Amino acid sequence: MNAPSLEARDLTKSFGKFTAVDGLNLRIEGTKCVGFLGPNGAGKTTTLKLLTDLIFPTRGECLVNGIPVRDDRKAALARCGVLIESPEVYPSLTPYQALEMVADLRNLSGPERRRRIPEALEEVKMSEWSDKKVGKFSKGMKQRINIAAALVHDPEILILDEPATGLDPRGMAEVRDIVRTLKQRDRLILMSSHILPEVTDVCDEVALINKGRLLFYESLDAVTSRFNAAGASVDATFARPVSDADVDRRIGGLTGVSRVERLDARRLRLHLPPGLEQEASLLKSLVGLDLGLVGFQESKSALEEVYLSQIERGD
Amino acid sequence: MATASPTPAAPAADGIAPRLPSSVIQSLRLARYQFRDYLYSRRFVLMLSIVAALGAIFTALVGYFRPAGLLAAPDVFYGSLWAGGVPIVIVFAGVIFGGDAIAGEFQNRTGYFLMGLPVRRAAVYAGKYLAALAASLIAVLVFALILVGNGVFYFGADALPLAFVASLLIACVYLLALLGATFLFSSMFKTSTYAVLVVAVLFIFGFGILQSVVTDLAKIEPWFIISYASPVIGYPFASTLPAHVVTHTSATGAVLGTSYNPTYLEGIGIMFGYFLLTAIGGLVLFEREEFA
Numbered sequence: 370m371n372a373p374s375l376e377a378r379d380l381t382k383s384f385g386k387f388t389a390v391d392g393l394n395l396r397i398e399g400t401k402c403v404g405f406l407g408p409n410g411a412g413k414t415t416t417l418k419l420l421t422d423l424i425f426p427t428r429g430e431c432l433v434n435g436i437p438v439r440d441d442r443k444a445a446l447a448r449c450g451v452l453i454e455s456p457e458v459y460p461s462l463t464p465y466q467a468l469e470m471v472a473d474l475r476n477l478s479g480p481e482r483r484r485r486i487p488e489a490l491e492e493v494k495m496s497e498w499s500d501k502k503v504g505k506f507s508k509g510m511k512q513r514i515n516i517a518a519a520l521v522h523d524p525e526i527l528i529l530d531e532p533a534t535g536l537d538p539r540g541m542a543e544v545r546d547i548v549r550t551l552k553q554r555d556r557l558i559l560m561s562s563h564i565l566p567e568v569t570d571v572c573d574e575v576a577l578i579n580k581g582r583l584l585f586y587e588s589l590d591a592v593t594s595r596f597n598a599a600g601a602s603v604d605a606t607f608a609r610p611v612s613d614a615d616v617d618r619r620i621g622g623l624t625g626v627s628r629v630e631r632l633d634a635r636r637l638r639l640h641l642p643p644g645l646e647q648e649a650s651l652l653k654s655l656v657g658l659d660l661g662l663v664g665f666q667e668s669k670s671a672l673e674e675v676y677l678s679q680i681e682r683g684d
Numbered sequence: 685m686a687t688a689s690p691t692p693a694a695p696a697a698d699g700i701a702p703r704l705p706s707s708v709i710q711s712l713r714l715a716r717y718q719f720r721d722y723l724y725s726r727r728f729v730l731m732l733s734i735v736a737a738l739g740a741i742f743t744a745l746v747g748y749f750r751p752a753g754l755l756a757a758p759d760v761f762y763g764s765l766w767a768g769g770v771p772i773v774i775v776f777a778g779v780i781f782g783g784d785a786i787a788g789e790f791q792n793r794t795g796y797f798l799m800g801l802p803v804r805r806a807a808v809y810a811g812k813y814l815a816a817l818a819a820s821l822i823a824v825l826v827f828a829l830i831l832v833g834n835g836v837f838y839f840g841a842d843a844l845p846l847a848f849v850a851s852l853l854i855a856c857v858y859l860l861a862l863l864g865a866t867f868l869f870s871s872m873f874k875t876s877t878y879a880v881l882v883v884a885v886l887f888i889f890g891f892g893i894l895q896s897v898v899t900d901l902a903k904i905e906p907w908f909i910i911s912y913a914s915p916v917i918g919y920p921f922a923s924t925l926p927a928h929v930v931t932h933t934s935a936t937g938a939v940l941g942t943s944y945n946p947t948y949l950e951g952i953g954i955m956f957g958y959f960l961l962t963a964i965g966g967l968v969l970f971e972r973e974e975f976a
C-alpha cells in the first residue's frame with residue numbers, strides 16, 4: 370500500500386472579496402501527526418473543509434491519497450476519519466446507533482462493527498452513555514461521540530479540527546492519548562489546534578498558517594533547534610524571596626548567565642546561550658547556591674516562541 | 685514555499701480496508717436511519733394528528749348528517765371524501781417532512797456529520813427523500829385506513845371498489861412529485877424556518893391562487909402547476925371524466941370564462957414531470973451546496 374497523503378495545490382478560497390485561503394501548497398505524506406497551527410481566522414478550518422469537500426476551492430485543488438476530492442469525494446474520503454467544527458448527530462439516535470449508521474455507510478462487517486463500536490465508545494469514555502439519546506448530551510459529550518465516529522472504522526488518515534473543543538481537562542488528555550495511540554498504529558493525522566503544549570506533546574511536524582498563507586511546514590525538531598540557536602531563557606522559582614544582592618553577585622555571576630530578570634520576589638528569568646548542556650550546568654550551579662530552588666523550566670516552549678515571532682512578522 | 689515533506693514517508697499499516705457500499709445501498713441505509721429519526725420526531729406526531737383530525741371530521745360529519753348523495757354508492761363516497769382529502773394530506777406531508785429536509789441539515793449541523801463520511805451528495809439527498817417518502821406514505825395509508833373503515837361501515841367489507849387501488853397509486857405518484865418539489869425548495873435555503881415557511885405558503889395557498897390567476901387572467905391552461913394535476917386522483921371513481929375545457933356562459937349566452945380539467949394522461953404526466961424535474965433540480969442544487 371502507498372503511504373497515506375494529503376495535498377493542497379495552489380489552494381485558494383474566497384468568500385466574496387475576502388480571501389480566506391490564499392495559494393496554499395502543502396503536501397503531507399506518510400504516517401505521522403501534523404499540527405496545523407495559526408491564529409483565529411487564519412484559515413485552518415477553511416483549509417480542512419476544502420480538503421474534505423465540505424466547501425469548494427475558488428482555485429487550486431485538494432488530493433487525498435492522490436485522489437482529487439472534488440472529482441470523487443467518496444473514494445477520497447474512504448480511508449479518512451473526519452471531524453470538523455463540532456457537527457451534530459441526529460438527536461433521536463443513541464451513540465451506538467450513530468456509530469452503527471457510520472459503520473453501515475462504510476460497510477463494516479458484522480464482527481468488525483461489534484468489535485469497533487464498543488471500542489470506539491470506550492476510547493472516548495462514553496460506553497455508559499451508549500444507549501442514551503444524543504439530543505440531550507452536553508457539548509463535550511457530543512464532541513466525544515464525534516471523535517468516536519471519526520475513529521470507528523480505524524481510519525488510515527485522520528483530519529481533526531480542534532478536537533479538544535469543549536472537552537474538560539481529562540477529555541483533552543484523552544484526545545492526546547488517542548492521537549498518540551493512533552500514531553503508534555501508523556496513521557496520518559492532521560490536527561488543527563490552539564493548544565501548543567498539546568502539539569509539542571503529540572505532533573511530529575507543524576504547519577503554521579496566517580491570513581490564509583502557509584508560513585512554514587517543518588518537523589518539530591527543526592523548529593526546536595531553530596529556536597534554540599537564538600539562545601534560551603529559563604524561569605527559576607525559589608522557596609524563599611531572593612535578595613537583590615544574591616541576584617547580582619551570586620546568580621548573575623554564574624557561568625553562561627548573560628542577564629537576569631526579576632519576575633517577582635521568588636521567581637527569576639535567566640538568559641543563557643543556546644544548548645541543553647548550558648541549561649543542565651546552570652541547574653546544577655543553582656542548586657549548589659543553596660537558595661532553595663524549587664522550580665526550573667524553559668520560559669517558553671520553542672514552538673510558542675517560533676509561533677509568536679512568525680505571526681508577529683506577518684502582521 | 686515548502687511543499688516537501690520534512691520527514692520521510694512511511695506506509696500506513698492496514699486499517700479496516702474500505703470496501704464501500706454502492707451509492708444506492710448507501711442512500712437506502714441512510715434512509716433507514718432518517719426514517720427512524722422521523723418516526724421519533726415531533727413532526728411525525730403532528731402529521732398523524734392532522735390526518736387523525738381530518739379523518740375525525742369526515743367520520744363525524746358523515747355519521748351525523750348521513751348525506752344521501754354521498755352514501756348512494758361507494759364510488760361516490762370515495763370519489764369525494766378520499767379524492768378530496770388525500771391531496772390535503774399529501775400537501776401537509778410534503779411541507780412537514782420535506783419543507784426543511786435539506787435546509788435543516790445546514791441549520792442543525794447534522795449535514796456536517798454526514799458530509800464527513802465517504803458519501804456522494806446525491807446519495808444523501810436521495811436517502812433523505814426516501815425517508816420522507818416512507819414517512820409520508822404512512823400518513824397517506826393511515827388516512828386511507830380511516831376512510832376505508834368508514835366505507836366498510838356504510839357499504840360492507842366487499843364494497844371496496846377496485847378504483848380505490850388505482851386512486852391510491854395515483855395519489856402515490858402525486859406524493860412523489862410533491863415531495864420532490866418541496867425538497868427542491870428546501871435545498872434553496874439554509875435556515876429551516878424560512879424553508880418551511882416558503883414551502884408551506886407556496887404549497888398550501890400559493891399554487892391554488894396561482895392556478896386561478898393563470899386560468900382567469902392569463903386564460904391559459906395551468907398545466908405547469910402541480911396542484912392542477914391533483915383532481916386526477918379522483919378520476920378512477922368517476923363514471924364520466926370532466927370535460928377538458930369548460931366554457932362558462934351566462935343565461936344570455938355570453939361567455940363568462942373558461943375553466944380547465946386535466947386529462948388522465950396530462951395529470952399523471954404533470955406529476956411525473958414534476959417529480960423528474962424537481963429531483964434533477966434538487967440534486968444539481970445540492971451538489972453545489974457548500975457546508976461553509
Ligand SMILES: Nc1ncnc2c1ncn2[C@@H]1O[C@H](COP(=O)(O)OP(=O)(O)OP(=O)(O)O)[C@@H](O)[C@H]1O
Binds near residue numbers: 411
Ligand atoms: N462561510 C464563510 N463566509 C465568509 N467568510 C468566512 C466563511 N468561513 C470562513 N470565513 C472567513 O475566513 C477566515 C478563516 O476562517 P477559518 O474558520 O478558516 O479560521 P480558523 O483558522 O479555523 O480560525 P479559528 O482558529 O478561530 O478556528 C475568517 O476570517 C472567516 O471570517
Ligand SMILES: [Mg+2]
Binds near residue numbers: 413414
Ligand atoms: Mg477553526
